[in-house]
Amino acid sequence: MNDNTIDSLKEALKHSPENTPLRMLLAETLLALNRLEEAETEYLTLLRSTNDIKVKVGLATTFFKKGSYSACNVILEEVIENGTQDLSTFTLYAKGLLKENSVGKAIETYKKALAIDPKYFDEELDNQLRLRGTNEVQEAEDEEIDSRFLEKPTVNFSDVGGMESVKKEIELKIIKPLQHPELYKAYGKKIGGGILLYGPPGCGKTYIAKATAGQVNAKFISVGLNDILDMWIGSSEKNLHDIFELARQNTPCVLFIDEIDALGASRSDMKQSSGRHLINQFLQELDGIEHNNEGILVLGATNTPWNLDPAFRRPGRFDRIVFVPPPDETSRESILRLKLKNKPIETIDYSTISKKIENYSGADIEAMIDIAIEQKLESSFEDGIPKPISTKDLQNAIKKHKASTQEWFMTAKNFAMFANDSGLYDDILTYLKLKK
Numbered sequence: 001m002n003d004n005t006i007d008s009l010k011e012a013l014k015h016s017p018e019n020t021p022l023r024m025l026l027a028e029t030l031l032a033l034n035r036l037e038e039a040e041t042e043y044l045t046l047l048r049s050t051n052d053i054k055v056k057v058g059l060a061t062t063f064f065k066k067g068s069y070s071a072c073n074v075i076l077e078e079v080i081e082n083g084t085q086d087l088s089t090f091t092l093y094a095k096g097l098l099k100e101n102s103v104g105k106a107i108e109t110y111k112k113a114l115a116i117d118p119k120y121f122d123e124e125l126d127n128q129l130r131l132r133g134t135n136e137v138q139e140a141e142d143e144e145i146d147s148r149f150l151e152k153p154t155v156n157f158s159d160v161g162g163m164e165s166v167k168k169e170i171e172l173k174i175i176k177p178l179q180h181p182e183l184y185k186a187y188g189k190k191i192g193g194g195i196l197l198y199g200p201p202g203c204g205k206t207y208i209a210k211a212t213a214g215q216v217n218a219k220f221i222s223v224g225l226n227d228i229l230d231m232w233i234g235s236s237e238k239n240l241h242d243i244f245e246l247a248r249q250n251t252p253c254v255l256f257i258d259e260i261d262a263l264g265a266s267r268s269d270m271k272q273s274s275g276r277h278l279i280n281q282f283l284q285e286l287d288g289i290e291h292n293n294e295g296i297l298v299l300g301a302t303n304t305p306w307n308l309d310p311a312f313r314r315p316g317r318f319d320r321i322v323f324v325p326p327p328d329e330t331s332r333e334s335i336l337r338l339k340l341k342n343k344p345i346e347t348i349d350y351s352t353i354s355k356k357i358e359n360y361s362g363a364d365i366e367a368m369i370d371i372a373i374e375q376k377l378e379s380s381f382e383d384g385i386p387k388p389i390s391t392k393d394l395q396n397a398i399k400k401h402k403a404s405t406q407e408w409f410m411t412a413k414n415f416a417m418f419a420n421d422s423g424l425y426d427d428i429l430t431y432l433k434l435k436k
Contacts, residue, residue: 161334202363251295
């Protein structure tokens with residue numbers, strides 16, 4: 001193929017611009033000659049009239065050669081999700097993922113190619129991923145887990161406005177044992193264990209967990225179980241174990257597991273045996289029978305503690321439970337100031353606004369501010385000058401947004417009043433002023 005061929009194809013397309021096979025041949029020829037900008041133009045033109053996988057893969061290959069790996073990967077991810085069995089597509093996607101340092105996903109993609117054809121072999125990928133009977137795959141996966149989840153928090157309790165009762169309870173149940181291990185060992189008590197944080201959504205459970213790690217100068221691992229299940233389909237138990245191992249290798253460590261109700265639903269309700277196996281694996285990890293959990297604090301967060309399997313609340317597991325209520329007045333004012341920082345504002349009466357948004361979660365406060373901003377944008381469009389947000393604007397926004405926690409408290413109140421074994425949910429009744 002040479003420039004004459006290209007010119008001939010372009011000339012033919014002038015007379016037959018809708019000829020898809022002819023334009024495809026031109027795009028492929030340009031790609032083969034590394035005339036990448038022209039190839040991209042032709043493939044994009046083709047995509048306006050066809051949804052052909054070959055066109056998408058051709059465009060992705062062009063992006064790969066140009067070094068636009070993110071664009072390449074987005075296209076190939078869609079092609080693979082739509083069920084292609086083309087090995088070259090999986091190979092290109094794995095190489096694109098490697099270019100973006102997504103080692104774990106690259107390994108999974110290459111494994112899928114090998115599942116389609118066990119005899120398949122790509123020298124470049126094999127050399128980099130070493131899938132054939134070596135430890136490097138696990139090391140690469142562990143390295144990505146480290147970089148993805150492990151962090152050293154820079155926040156502590158001094159950065160958490162208000163929430164004094166929550167901080168005091170965490171101080172007593174969590175921080176004192178870690179600060180005075182010799183006293184606990186003298187009485188034969190283990191340091192660490194499990195704490196369940198519960199309350200309405202959007203009220204800072206993740207932030208208080210991170211601040212707890214910062215308070216005791218511990219490493220912090222934050223993971224949502226649904227994220228793990230999505231990332232490692234078919235090997236969830238192994239990856240749950242890997243997360244716990246990461247915590248064990250980095251003690252003292254706070255392991256925060258969000259949306260624990262996604263995993264901890266009653267096993268009797270689980271229709272799939274895989275779900276039951278995963279719950280059992282989690283309980284084994286919590287018990288630390290085969291592995292030493294000394295120095296690991298497991299914090300679980302849930303909006304619906306009443307849906308958890310009772311096995312989760314047995315001694316040594318999540319036997320301690322802490323209610324995280326909506327932000328108090330001090331916290332609401334702190335959140336308001338933070339969210340309005342660097343925005344055009346008049347002098348705001350933060351105290352008055354904070355009093356009016358009782359039961360608002362952090363997410364509710366953000367939604368209320370967004371409503372006020374949208375109203376200001378409408379008037380700013382007239383002359384292009386940003387109009388400052390006033391106290392009155394925020395008060396008007398409050399009228400349009402009700403606290404999202406109200407529905408949660410309606411449900412929680414019923415459980416607290418009629419299914420409150422051992423006073424488990426007394427804190428809800430106290431918050432609602434139904435119990436002193």
